[in-house]
Amino acid sequence: MLRALIVAALVLSVGPFANAAEDNNLKNLIGTFVGQAFNGDGLYPVTTTFTMEIGNRLTGSYELAGQNTRFHGHLSNIIFEGPRTISMQWTDKDGEGFATMEFTPDFKSFTGGWTDKLGSSPLPWTGKKI
Numbered sequence: 828m829l830r831a832l833i834v835a836a837l838v839l840s841v842g843p844f845a846n847a848a849e850d851n852n853l854k855n856l857i858g859t860f861v862g863q864a865f866n867g868d869g870l871y872p873v874t875t876t877f878t879m880e881i882g883n884r885l886t887g888s889y890e891l892a893g894q895n896t897r898f899h900g901h902l903s904n905i906i907f908e909g910p911r912t913i914s915m916q917w918t919d920k921d922g923e924g925f926a927t928m929e930f931t932p933d934f935k936s937f938t939g940g941w942t943d944k945l946g947s948s949p950l951p952w953t954g955k956k957i
Contacts, residue, residue: 853885856934859957864950864953874890875888875952877905887901889917903915911932913927923943924945926942934956938951
């Protein structure tokens with residue numbers, strides 16, 4: 828019985844710290860990152876921005892260069908898969924799919940990839956905070 832009470836107390840005491848750590852990760856994630864993403868026939872400049880909406884909902888957007896064009900996309904359903912890894916959905920004029928990004932411990936840059944909605948063969952997507 829005493830052992831169960833001790834375990835319960837430990838679990839309850841860790842909870843607030845886990846939430847505080849996730850809140851810090853959210854705060855560190857917010858901002859604008861410049862990097863490159865694969866688009867069509869090669870790597871092109873991309874600007875990725877993460878913002879916090881009312882109710883602590885994380886959203887994002889990106890602007891990607893292409894051959895003779897630039898286009899804008901939206902990032903939604905962003906969730907933490909680990910302390911520094913997020914997954915999300917992307918949507919733009921060419922379609923929709925999924926992306927995963929792993930951030931450095933200081934959240935100053937990320938490496939990741941994006942796929943179509945079938946999830947096949949991730950293509951590169953990187954960013955460095957400006």
